[in-house]
Amino acid sequence: MPQLFDEKARECSRSINDPLAMRLQIRKSRIVGLEQETKAPRGRKSRTSGREREAKAPGLWADIFLERSYDTGPNGKQIVSVIIPARNEEKTIARNITIARSAFQETEDVEVEVIVTDGCSEDSTREEILKAGPDHFLEVPPGKGNAMREGFLHSRGDVVLFSDADLLNFEARWIEMVAEPILQGRADVVLGVGISPWFQGATETIYRPLIKLLFPEVEERISRQPLTGQRAFRRWVLAGLDLLPDYGVEAAMNIDLVNMKPPSRIQEVSLGEKRDVWKGNLDMYREVGRAILLKACQYERLSRLRESNFSQLVEILNGLLSEIDLQV
Ligand SMILES: O=c1ccn([C@@H]2O[C@H](COP(=O)(O)OP(=O)(O)O)[C@@H](O)[C@H]2O)c(=O)[nH]1
Numbered sequence: 618m619p620q621l622f623d624e625k626a627r628e629c630s631r632s633i634n635d636p637l638a639m640r641l642q643i644r645k646s647r648i649v650g651l652e653q654e655t656k657a658p659r660g661r662k663s664r665t666s667g668r669e670r671e672a673k674a675p676g677l678w679a680d681i682f683l684e685r686s687y688d689t690g691p692n693g694k695q696i697v698s699v700i701i702p703a704r705n706e707e708k709t710i711a712r713n714i715t716i717a718r719s720a721f722q723e724t725e726d727v728e729v730e731v732i733v734t735d736g737c738s739e740d741s742t743r744e745e746i747l748k749a750g751p752d753h754f755l756e757v758p759p760g761k762g763n764a765m766r767e768g769f770l771h772s773r774g775d776v777v778l779f780s781d782a783d784l785l786n787f788e789a790r791w792i793e794m795v796a797e798p799i800l801q802g803r804a805d806v807v808l809g810v811g812i813s814p815w816f817q818g819a820t821e822t823i824y825r826p827l828i829k830l831l832f833p834e835v836e837e838r839i840s841r842q843p844l845t846g847q848r849a850f851r852r853w854v855l856a857g858l859d860l861l862p863d864y865g866v867e868a869a870m871n872i873d874l875v876n877m878k879p880p881s882r883i884q885e886v887s888l889g890e891k892r893d894v895w896k897g898n899l900d901m902y903r904e905v906g907r908a909i910l911l912k913a914c915q916y917e918r919l920s921r922l923r924e925s926n927f928s929q930l931v932e933i934l935n936g937l938l939s940e941i942d943l944q945v
């Protein structure tokens with residue numbers, strides 16, 4: 618199993634908590650991408666189609682990946698790269714790797730490569746990953762977006778699929794259901810929608826209110842489980858997106874996806890019941906909110922927030938809460 622070890626990643630000290638650092642990191646990741654490009658393995662076929670060239674979005678990501686392009690497996694098989702980002706997931710990761718490896722086993726013309734990242738876990742996630750034996754193992758800095766970006770940089774499929782490591786009832790057919798519309802040429806992006814027993818905190822308290830106000834066109838196109846970790850992309854579409862380093866990655870992706878020109882074909886597919894480990898991580902809420910505000914700034918829509926009663930609403934809620942506290 619090729620193991621890519623990055624000393625720097627092990628330092629685990631990078632702060633992703635301020636927006637400036639976040640932007641610098643985005644720029645840096647592009648430079649890393651460029652370095653990767655110059656070291657790309659030989660013998661990869663460039664299969665950039667006319668449509669892909671036309672769709673070439675401005676920015677280095679697109680340049681890197683459209684030129685580098687993707688590989689085909691033996692006998693022209695289509696490759697689906699399954700990327701599983703993991704940080705402190707010792708209980709679920711090994712089983713989920715095994716399940717991912719069993720996807721598409723009955724389909725002769727599809728090959729699956731499973732890429733797993735460890736974002737400086739403090740438990741035995743790393744050992745569990747090595748035991749389960751994915752096709753590639755990457756040690757990456759903390760941050761969900763960092764993990765997704767690194768996984769993408771080391772992938773070779775024309776379909777790139779992400780799946781969370783903490784699923785409790787993961788099934789191989791979820792990979793098939795999310796990848797198939799792309800493999801069959803019916804979609805460019807597929808979001809897997811699960812029925813969760815939890816209130817989707819980050820989605821309902823931060824993402825939806827801000828998106829409805831600032832990016833209503835996104836709410837219209839991606840509505841069912843907009844922050845789902847089960848999502849697949851045709852490679853050229855993913856190459857045109859900014860992958861933010863932290864949990865803001867999905868929110869920012871949704872905004873860019875819906876505003877992409879030419880538009881990509883987005884499909885939402887039902888997976889049924891989906892259970893994961895509940896973490897109640899408030900950093901996630903902050904990072905999702907910050908990503909939307911950064912995008913609002915980039916798309917020059919921040920005035921919509923200033924003109925609305927949004928910040929007053931927060932003050933009203935805080936006032937009401939303290940009144941109630943006084944009464945109880
Ligand atoms: O720094 C991080 C934080 C999270 N994750 C992974 O990203 C996925 C989604 O994160 P989490 O489970 O915290 O979100 P939830 O699904 O609970 O909302 C999981 O596989 C995490 O292990 C990661 O790779 N690096």
Ligand SMILES: O=C(O)[C@@H](COP(=O)(O)O)O[C@H]1O[C@H](CO)[C@@H](O)[C@H](O)[C@H]1O
Pocket residue numbers: 761781815816817818819820821844845846847864865866867868895896897898901905
């Ligand atoms: O759906 C959601 O609101 C959050 C879960 O929020 P909670 O931990 O249930 O409050 O989870 C998703 O959002 C994260 C940020 O975009 C993704 O990284 C996760 O994969 C996804 O499960």
